[in-house]
Amino acid sequence: MSATAETHVHDDHDVHHHKETFITKYIFSQDHKMIAKQYLITGVIVMGIIGIMMSLMIRMQIAWPEQPNPLFEALLGKWAPGGVMDADIYLALVTIHGTIMVFFVLTAGLSGTFSNLLIPLQIGARDMASGFLNMVSYWLFFVSSVIMILSFFVEAGPAAAGWTIYPPLSALPMAQGGSGMGMTLWLVSMAFFIASSLLGSLNYIVTVINLRTKGMSMTRLPLTIWAFFVTAIIGVISFPVLLSAALLLIMDRSFGTSFFLSDIFIQGEVLHYQGGSPVLFEHLFWFLGHPEVYIVLLPALGITSEIIATNSRKPIFGYRAMVASILAIAFLSTIVWGHHMFISGMNPFLGSVFTFTTLLIAIPSAVKAFNYITTLWKGNLQMNPAMLFSIGLVSTFITGGLTGIILGDSALDINVHDTYFVVAHFHLVMGISALYGVFAGVYHWFPRMFGRMMNKNLGYLHFWVTAICAYGVFFPMHFIGMAGLPRRYYTNSNFPLFDDTTNTQAVITVFALVAGLAQLVFLYNFIASIFYGKKAEQNPWNSNTLEWTAPVEHMHGNWPGELPQVYRWAYDYSKPGYEEDFVPQNVPMKDGEEELHH
């Protein structure tokens, strides 16, 4: 009975399918797989290239501040006359690099690509709950990206107050060139971005709750879906707070209110603002800002869980503990924001509370790391590029996460706050880790997205150069921070005290440049494989999850005929009693077979 109903639905889809024009298929598409590709190409590839280029310019400026650099003049034009970078544009690069990488690449790019691609495919749904909202979400993101990039072309330059845009610096055009039109565009762009993110997140939540196929109970969900689901919930809880902070900041900037400003004397005049507090903005910002770290990280960890299990040919170790730790991290992530503000002037007692909650979050993180390592134990590891990036992620997640123990401790934070130690910490634990998650996901699901395989040898080359350079860049950076060097300095040459760090800075920059080149290998592999890659089999990695039961060809509705039914969890790899070392979720249980994880 249900079979006929399903077939009927499918027929509807088929009819729909034939009506597709170029515009509805490739541009204003409502198909989740196409939207995922749109996010991948604009969010990850295009914005990623821009973000990485900026980071390389920042690194070159730090390493060789005095030398004119022809590259600067070529890329920055009037802001680098004669190849000498302007101090304002340096801060702008730092700001926009942070904004693009955190929000556009690792939030929208990562979740947008993989939540969209995998949620319907892995839970056995024909599409997202609302294809239309999904399309709107993407196009809001697109508009937001365009506005952010356009802000580079305004007279006084783009926003330059750091990605945290603390007022009063961000509120007063006379405090900084970038706080004029550039900051307005930043705020408008982020308003679009938040709208996009909320629509996307709501869609993911509704889809996971309502559209799971028969037999796909919550406890049988692959960990990818758990991660995307919880990420979407954190996004819905915290992004509106950033929106409110942005709106209040717009009010302060343009309508004379004093939410964040008080007692200001600048450029020879007293401003009228009275009674507001920048600390309030910091609270509002970090109420999003910290969960944001997990919005970036959790999807990457979800992807890693799936890829490590598949390529180890073993069940993920401790499925329930993994789900519990995702939930624990999500909950704790909303009550730790104050660790960014230990020395902001807030009450020291609050500092104690936030130290406590912050160090608590290390516990579920440790559980995850140990469970990954145990999953490898006695596995039969298939070293595909995706697997390498997943192992790499666990490695950087541990290295970067551990230094969080120092930064989360209010007393120790006094001395390393806002130094390069912080830069090293968060780049490893969320930047590099999440990027590895993106790369792992692209290598793993490329056949699902484009029907072709990526070249594995180029993948190996890409991974090993990137892995070595990532440590080469960020490991020594901790030590520069522990020597007390503040971040966001245009040049350190006014502080002879730090002269002994200059050689290390140069070494770091060389590693960064090589890492940048390694990404060209990926780019080449990615583009060439779309057109010339080897045709993919239906299930190239012998994986258990449902997306590999769908046909390789692009089709609206994902499965011809009935939706697959699910009988088991996603991790029956190398299960005793089976000839093959994998048992897909849609294979019924044998008589007397136990579902071991319950």
Added chain:
Amino acid sequence: MTTLLIFIIVLFVAVALWQMVKIFDLAQVGTSNNQVATDKDNKFNGYMMIGFLIFIYAITIASFVYLGDLPLMSNSASEHGPGLDNLMVISMIVIFTVQIITQFLLHYFAFKYRGEKGKKALFYADNNTLEAIWTVIPVFVLAGLIIYGLFTWNDIMNIDESEDAMVVELYAQQFNWKARYGGEDNVLGKANVRLIDLDKANILGVDEDDPNAKDDVIVTELHLPVGKPILFKMRSQDVLHSAYMPHFRAQMNCVPGMVTQFAFTPTVTTAEMRQNPDIQDKVANINALRLERKAEIEEAGQDLTYEFDYLLLCNKICGKSHYNMQMKIVVETQEEFDAWMKEQKTFENSLN
């Protein structure tokens, strides 16, 4: 010149990468490669994992050897400094122990259990005891660190106002620092940016009618008597700044519209610190490096020879010249301090 060299290196690396791409591509001609890892790939990458583990250890050791003296982490110049450094050392030991063990397990397993055709993995999905163990161990370790950390934090941040501390105001503006002493009465006169009167040279907005303000002293170089508790009151007139005094393990943001505070007792005078062997090594090293860049430094109009001084740096992004917002700190004996203070003009006498 260095830039040119770097570009050449980068160019060569690019060419090398391109060549490798070609070789990889050529190597695949004629093989029935479906782009899924083979036993050969597993073996190669398994060994690479061990190589990478060695690389991680090597870069750790290299960082400690070349960068690990960290004079700013070991020779603190304030009373609370050694306690904080101690906590830092303990945390670092914990971190590096965990780092070395977990990275070993991760990469060693990746090598040891590299895939082979026909091998089957162990179906091992759960073990509550194991998971309990690695939940409970971090709980205890972290509890220890939290408790130690909180005691240290409370010691530093609990400021006893009744204590016999000298009050100093740190005043931040784009892009410089001023310091204001309470004068003989050790009480700072009231101040607000609305009272700033540039014509009268009242640049800090000190209330001219407040009797406590008359003997206040405003300076551009911070002098502190050794062994005396100092209570800093921070103000900012325009944007957020952060008063960072790394040698004293002290930092606090300066927030427009409110007064923030931080207190410490300097324990080592500038002269004593200059005699410290670690600092002398550091200074000698810096001066050797500066000699290599002689032309550059002289062109920039700086002194070629560096001499150690305590510094107050701005550590919160505050605009274009954030990178050059600093103030020299001199810690000296009480007598030297008193003599210096005598030479300074009081607020009352500094007005036009």
